[in-house]
Amino acid sequence: MTRISRRDVGDAATGFSLSAVAITLSVLFVCGLAALLWWLGVFTSGIKGAGDVTRDQNDAKNREHWSATFNSEFQQIQADQGVIANLEHTATSAGATVQDHDNLTGAQNNCRQDVAQYNADASSTLGAPWLPEGLPTQINADNYCGS
Structure with missing residues (x-):
C-alpha cells in the first residue's frame, strides 16, 4: 500500500479547485450568453415586429x-x-x-x-x-x- 503524501493531497485539492473554478466560469459564461441573447431579442423585438407586419402586409x-x-x-x-x-x-x-x-x-x-x-x-x-x-x-x- 502506498502512502498518501501532503503533495498528493495538495495536488488533488488544486485539481478540485481548478475544476470548480472552470465549472463556475462555464456556468457564468452560458448564463451571460443566454442573458445577452434574451436582451438582444427584447431590444430588437419592435423592429422585428414591424418588419413582420410589413412582410405579412405585402404578401401576395x-x-x-x-x-x-x-x-x-x-x-x-x-x-x-x-x-x-x-x-x-x-x-x-x-x-x-x-x-x-x-x-x-x-x-x-x-x-x-x-x-x-x-x-x-x-x-x-x-x-x-x-x-x-x-x-x-x-x-x-x-x-x-x-x-
Whole structure:
C-alpha cells in the first residue's frame, strides 16, 4: 500500500479547485450568453415586429385575400339593402302583419352585422392597406341599413 503524501493531497485539492473554478466560469459564461441573447431579442423585438407586419402586409396572398374579402362583404351589404327595401315595402303596405315588421327588423340587424364586419376588416392592420379603390373606408350602418 502506498502512502498518501501532503503533495498528493495538495495536488488533488488544486485539481478540485481548478475544476470548480472552470465549472463556475462555464456556468457564468452560458448564463451571460443566454442573458445577452434574451436582451438582444427584447431590444430588437419592435423592429422585428414591424418588419413582420410589413412582410405579412405585402404578401401576395394577403393582398388577394383582402381584395376578395372587401368586395364580397360590400356586395353582401348591397344585397342586404335590396332585401331591406323589399321588406320595408311589405311592412309599410296595407295589411302588413307583425311578422312583416319582424322580418324587416331581422334584415336590418343582419345588415348591421355585415356592416360591422366590413368596418372591422377595413380597420385591421393587414386589411386596411388593400381596400380596393371605390369602396368606402367605413360604412355608416344607419345610412345603409336604415334605423
